[in-house]
Amino acid sequence: MFSYDQVQQLNRLEIEIYKYIVGHPAEVSTMTIRQLADHSHVSATTILRFLKHMGYDGYAEFKFTLKEQLRQDATQPLAQTVVPMRTFFDRMNLPDITAKLHRVAELVHQARMVVLIGSGTSAGLAAYGSHLFANFGLYSLMISDTSQPHPVQQQDLSDTVFFALSVSGESEDIIEQSVYYLEQLAMIIQPLT
Structure with a gap:
């Protein structure tokens, strides 16, 4: 409907x-x-x-x-x-969506590490994604504790792809974690729109 x-x-x-x-x-x-x-x-x-x-x-x-x-x-x-x-x-068969998917695949392929974060339903998707990336031989981590504190020291995460998964897109913990990873130079992947 x-x-x-x-x-x-x-x-x-x-x-x-x-x-x-x-x-x-x-x-x-x-x-x-x-x-x-x-x-x-x-x-x-x-x-x-x-x-x-x-x-x-x-x-x-x-x-x-x-x-x-x-x-x-x-x-x-x-x-x-x-x-x-x-x-x-x-x-998914639209040219602009296909181009975005190819760009994300290229970023993931070049990354040294893939991090996925989600809570609730999105945590299950993040766990599945992390497992899937690991099956392809990529170093991947899943964060389920979205309120976990950030490290005190600065990190160079320029070779990291960070997937922020949220059904509403308004989860404050997910947004805070995304901002932290962005400040550490990670590439942030959000849902395709």
Whole structure:
């Protein structure tokens, strides 16, 4: 119901609404706008702004579309997995995305060390990434303690690639760690947008 590009444009409050809807679609399909506002801890006006960003004229149109989506998902459960995957692979086939991926691969290939950091869901992705890079013979580390203190001495990390993984992109600990690694001359890799 929501495209990747639409979700990328959301503010912090709208992300909360999005996460609640995605996590509880069946419940939301029967809620009033006030109930959704209470459950997602925002105002009804914020929900209406969110729906406008998503291309809906109002709450009634959104609920109708949500109910139709739930009905389709019940009859075609495989489509829930296939459609987002197809969208992802279609996006990855764009020339600008491909060029970015080649540049990142080149940076990783030239690096002496790869560091990945993440918390929550992103920690699992960071652990997997670190393991994957190690399988390719690269020296890689994963930081799961995002609040770990920085070393007192300056480090020359100009030959290090640092992957900052965050679902929201607003995790203060991840941002602080990224700033530290940037100050130490590491190459910072953020999600492709």
